Amino acid sequence: MQERLGRIAAKLALVAGLPGRAHSFGEEAHRFRLGPPLPESRVTEFETEHGIRLPEGYRSFLTTVGHAGAGPHYGLVPLEDWDLAVLDAVRPGHLREPFPLSPFDPAPGPDWYDALDDEDAEPYPGALTLTHRGCSHYTLLVVSGPARGRLVNADLDMRPPHFCHDTDFLGWYERWLDETAAGMGTAGFDLSLPYGEPELASVLRDAADAHQRRAAAWTLGRYPALAPASRSLLRAAALGDAADEVRRAAVIALGRRPVPDDESALTRALADASAGTRAAALRALARRGGAWHARGRALLSDTCPEVRRLAVRTLEESGVITAEDLIPLLTDPDRSVRDAAAATLQGPARK
Template sequence: MTDSLTEQILRVTDKLAAARELPAAAKAFGADSHGFHLGPPVPEAEVAAFEERHGVTLPAEYRAFVTRVGHGGPGPQGGAGPFYGLLPLDRWAEALELEPTDTVLATPFPVDPDFAYLDWWSEVGLGVDDEPFPGAIALGHEGCGHLSVLVVTGAARGRVSSTYWDGAGPQLSPAPDFLSWYENWLDTVLAG
């Protein structure tokens, strides 16, 4: 792990601990169920087995988070995180519309970060029998059927996206990676 990644992990860990101590933090959406707690980190061997089984390498920032900070948590929708909280890694397939297959994560996520879609479905060539959100793992429920996902395969690899169904399709977060997305959420919580 790089020094900058280690520094960011430590910063995120400190901010998460600070969020637990803020009285106003309990008012953050979802905090009543997760209390700014996460489940225990995932052992390296389990992450490696997940990657091998699905033919992917998890983005370094997410991998570092789940192996060093934690994943999932006490709430019915997971642990400390945006919206309803972060799902545990074993609930990765919740963003899929079709049954998961062994190759769905290795299939590129159908969004080009440099393209503005007007009619995403037709512009990426999705048919009615196609999985609209391959190449991504579910991070958490946003409400109204939308999820936050982490792109693990494709041009947007490493980015967090919301799975909107409108013509523009999934919307990528402006954050460059999972840890930046998560830290931005913590900064918002800590700012009140």
């Protein structure tokens, strides 16, 4: 443990000054500085007050490395602000109550909150706030229940929470430091796998679990540069994976920094069976060359209204949409498509 803490402290001392490091959303709030470590007595007092024992990695970090400040997004919140993600007044025993979800259970669906036993229950008992990720999004550390020690990404607008893939606080924190040093921003950090590029490529190629393949594709897409073999695997996944979610994630990954071979795969993905993948390919191809324009125009009559609307916007952004493309859409059955077509026709003169 002490060796691990020392390694993290050394990385934190260096990362802000590294050439090529990522400059991420929220870092201006902490500037890679931590407050001083908390006295053991203060941590013990907190634990006694709430009837819990903090997970060991987080506890040792607070008393050895530092407290509040440098961390993902807006940084680590002070221990006394543990209840930032509590919606109502804090009830006695909030942190003692077991967290209702586990990373070993099926992922919660859109109605997860309605399924809780108590309709007035706080959604995230047994967990304290680690960091604010912006808007209604927070990362929590579970301190009670079967998921104790795990980190969970929560949304106070009640979209389904999801567990980080890291197995403890120290792994999560050190991964943030390593990824920052490697030029990877925090966008997508909370969905990513805690592996290096070779391991991620293996997961994308070999994992039986589609959720794992999706996470691998998503994580690879965050790298500022990829080995040709990794790009080849992403192209194969974008065009041939059996799971819609994996194809879409691979398309998004390729679209961040595409090379010519990637653009060819993205163009082919415009014909994907999944509307979400077709939409992702459109977004990735906006303002990139012209080889995709014919397939993009075909999507103006797509079966999915969202794709039709996005095709209008993408062709407009690329400067190639015409009045001839738009006029038939003025009678589209979907109002949002009609509105998009009308608004675009009122723009610069069309051919």
